[in-house]
Amino acid sequence: MSHPAGAPAWQRQAARLPVPNIAGFPPGFFRRLAPRGKKGRNLSPEGLFGRRPGGPLYDGDSARGRRPIKCVFGQCPAAVRNEGFLQLYIFRTYAKIKAESTKKAVSEMKVAIASDHGGIHIREEIKKLLEELNIEYEDFGCDCETSVDYPDYAFPVAEKVAKGEFDRGILICGTGIGMSIAANKVKGIRCALCHDVFSAKATREHNDSNILAMGERVIGPGLAREIAKVWLTTPFTGGRHAKRIDKIAKYEEANL
Numbered sequence: 391m392s393h394p395a396g397a398p399a400w401q402r403q404a405a406r407l408p409v410p411n412i413a414g415f416p417p418g419f420f421r422r423l424a425p426r427g428k429k430g431r432n433l434s435p436e437g438l439f440g441r442r443p444g445g446p447l448y449d450g451d452s453a454r455g456r457r458p459i460k461c462v463f464g465q466c467p468a469a470v471r472n473e474g475f476l477q478l479y480i481f482r483t484y485a486k487i488k489a490e491s492t493k494k495a496v497s498e499m500k501v502a503i504a505s506d507h508g509g510i511h512i513r514e515e516i517k518k519l520l521e522e523l524n525i526e527y528e529d530f531g532c533d534c535e536t537s538v539d540y541p542d543y544a545f546p547v548a549e550k551v552a553k554g555e556f557d558r559g560i561l562i563c564g565t566g567i568g569m570s571i572a573a574n575k576v577k578g579i580r581c582a583l584c585h586d587v588f589s590a591k592a593t594r595e596h597n598d599s600n601i602l603a604m605g606e607r608v609i610g611p612g613l614a615r616e617i618a619k620v621w622l623t624t625p626f627t628g629g630r631h632a633k634r635i636d637k638i639a640k641y642e643e644a645n646l
Contacts, residue, residue, distance in 0.1 A: 504529070523622065560601070578642065
């Protein structure tokens with residue numbers, strides 16, 4: 391999309407906006423933008439985002455069928471209807487819907503947390519984070535800095551999560567390795583050892599991990615908080631990843 395130098399400011403700004411990936415939007419998203427009781431208008435992809443090489447865009451509802459998107463909009467403000475500004479309106483509305491949905495899901499979550507003597511300090515920081523996010527949690531210890539055995543704290547948390555009494559679990563020890571090994575011995579547990587934000591996000595999106603393990607001797611409290619926050623607020627994407635999780639569950643049923 392290009393406009394001459396003498397074009398209105400909104401046209402010049404719209405020309406610089408990126409073309410979105412329509413397949414990334416949730417099913418039926420565009421129809422949610424049309425106010426109830428209002429007649430919307432059908433727009434082709436070209437009318438929404440301008441033509442681009444490679445053919446028309448497709449929405450999440452019909453990407454497999456390769457049917458062009460037909461978006462329904464209600465009485466949007468006049469400026470919003472103008473090409474790039476309509477695109478910007480879509481992104482902002484989608485971001486708002488997604489943020490509200492994530493916030494609600496997180497606030498309804500129950501988390502079990504525990505550590506051995508090597509993870510007490512980070513455990514206390516994560517508890518503060520859970521309170522800031524209004525997440526209900528239960529602390530399973532330990533309450534001393536003398537040497538204890540990490541399986542004694544990993545198993546109770548893992549069993550509670552596996553039974554559905556808690557939605558997620560967080561385990562901390564010196565390296566996180568012992569806790570993750572012990573937790574993964576419990577049927578139905580997918581414990582992920584994460585020491586960076588990327589892994590924390592990926593293991594939720596792809597593996598639907600239900601327990602997070604971290605090592606206090608590996609990372610500091612600031613990074614641990616960021617990892618835990620991303621892990622807690624990232625949803626499972628499903629799709630092809632759900633099929634893989636199902637294969638793990640079937641193996642557990644047959645062999646454990």
